[in-house]
Amino acid sequence: MSRRTDVVVIGGGQSGLAAGYHLRRLGIEHVILDARPAPGGAWQHTWESLRLFSPAAYSSLPGRLMPVQEGQVYPDAAHVIAYLADYEKRYELPVQHGVWVDAVHRDGAFLRVETDCGGWRARAVISATGTWTRPFLPAVPGRRDFAGRQVHSAHYQGPRDFAGQRVIVVGGGNSGAQIAADLTGHADLTWVTRRPPRYLADDIDGRALFDHATARRRALDEGRADTGGVASLGDIVAVPPVRAARDAGLLAVRQMFSRLTVGGVEWADGTQAEADAVIWCTGFRPALAHLAGLRLRGTRGHITTSGTRSVEDPRFHFLGYGDWTGPASATLIGVGRPARETARQIRDLLD
Ligand code: FAD
Numbered sequence: 001m002s003r004r005t006d007v008v009v010i011g012g013g014q015s016g017l018a019a020g021y022h023l024r025r026l027g028i029e030h031v032i033l034d035a036r037p038a039p040g041g042a043w044q045h046t047w048e049s050l051r052l053f054s055p056a057a058y059s060s061l062p063g064r065l066m067p068v069q070e071g072q073v074y075p076d077a078a079h080v081i082a083y084l085a086d087y088e089k090r091y092e093l094p095v096q097h098g099v100w101v102d103a104v105h106r107d108g109a110f111l112r113v114e115t116d117c118g119g120w121r122a123r124a125v126i127s128a129t130g131t132w133t134r135p136f137l138p139a140v141p142g143r144r145d146f147a148g149r150q151v152h153s154a155h156y157q158g159p160r161d162f163a164g165q166r167v168i169v170v171g172g173g174n175s176g177a178q179i180a181a182d183l184t185g186h187a188d189l190t191w192v193t194r195r196p197p198r199y200l201a202d203d204i205d206g207r208a209l210f211d212h213a214t215a216r217r218r219a220l221d222e223g224r225a226d227t228g229g230v231a232s233l234g235d236i237v238a239v240p241p242v243r244a245a246r247d248a249g250l251l252a253v254r255q256m257f258s259r260l261t262v263g264g265v266e267w268a269d270g271t272q273a274e275a276d277a278v279i280w281c282t283g284f285r286p287a288l289a290h291l292a293g294l295r296l297r298g299t300r301g302h303i304t305t306s307g308t309r310s311v312e313d314p315r316f317h318f319l320g321y322g323d324w325t326g327p328a329s330a331t332l333i334g335v336g337r338p339a340r341e342t343a344r345q346i347r348d349l350l351d
Helices: 014-025 041-045 077-090 174-183 206-221 240-247 336-350
Strands: 007-010 030-034 095-097 101-107 110-115 118-122 124-127 149-152 166-170 188-193 253-255 264-266 272-274 277-280 316-318
Touching: 007 014, 007 110, 007 118, 014 030, 014 041, 014 077, 014 095, 014 336, 041 077, 110 124, 124 336, 166 174, 166 264, 174 188, 174 240, 316 336
Parallel strands: 007 030, 007 124, 030 095, 124 316, 149 277, 166 188, 166 277, 188 253
Antiparallel strands: 101 110, 110 118, 264 272
16 A cells, blocks of 8 residues: 655655755655665765865755864764754654665556555655765776775775775775875875876865856856856865875876786786775766666666756656756755755646
8 A cells, every 4th residue: 555645755865855845845745765774865874084075054955054063174974964864853854764765657647656665656756866876887807807805985984994905096086086095104005097187276175166066057047158067177176185195295196007907907008016905986876776667768877857857757856966967966055956946846747
């Protein structure tokens, strides 16, 4: 027997909570189903030394400023988790934790949401499942042959696990730079990237990135020329630990190896190096398995959307994930705007 509601939000991380905030403001009945037993979404899985790349006030969801963390300009993950737990409670958001959504089916005018705790019937679904459950590993020759340890950044916790080991960190983005910096002084580090790392200017943090994304949105909305995404500024935010390691000359990079061997890697010139572990900082893909079979067409793992709404079926919205659901929508401060627009469009659909 299925329960009834107007909207099911799948995922109770920051994106799902921002959706709940705006649905509640518009008086739309909904439920938020989240697989994790506790609040915090993917912030529950980050490595110990991770700090936000924006100050607290620039890391806020709609309606409530993130409080400053004592003694820290850039808050840590525990502070974000506490903020999200408080946010959920403060706005009495109807989150059901520990509920895994297996699939969504079309059922006439309704959508049927199947979970490991029974089913729901709804008139619209917001998918806000993030990317953490889908780490991406590139197809590198020899990956299965390597006898050492392979870890994705999704599961990296800290340098302790790699003390004294020969570690290869793969990836030229923020995770690669931050984990490489984290390992300096603990492991024998080799950092490899496909192209030379592109650091943002030292005075650019998440604030400037958000302003840039907002200016771009405004330009596009007003029919002006595209000012370019934040990627046009660089790939790596020079957060203090990265800056310190880089300036101390500890973040040298090598060009990506050509293959993994049983005991390490082979470089493009044919020479080899031994390694105990490889840490893949190679990104994520949207976690959308629960929508497989619905034929919501898209490319490169993204579903085709207009704003956050599926072009194929307007009862489906997508929040978070990346720029394809709105500029900076996978950040704390950036998800508010697309969440508000999503709630408004759903109100119009229900009307
Ligand atoms: P998530 O936090 O992943 O939440 C999704 C939720 O959905 C999870 O609780 C998950 O369990 C649940 N779920 C998934 N599948 C299902 C299912 N089938 N059924 C039920 N529940 C499901 N952003 C910033 O704003 N500032 C930063 O400084 C910053 N730094 C970052 C640093 C790193 C290294 C990374 C990786 C990201 C960073 N981000 C930062 C980006 C961003 O804030 C996070 O990726 C954020 O967690 C995305 O939130 P979300 O709610 O979309 O997804």
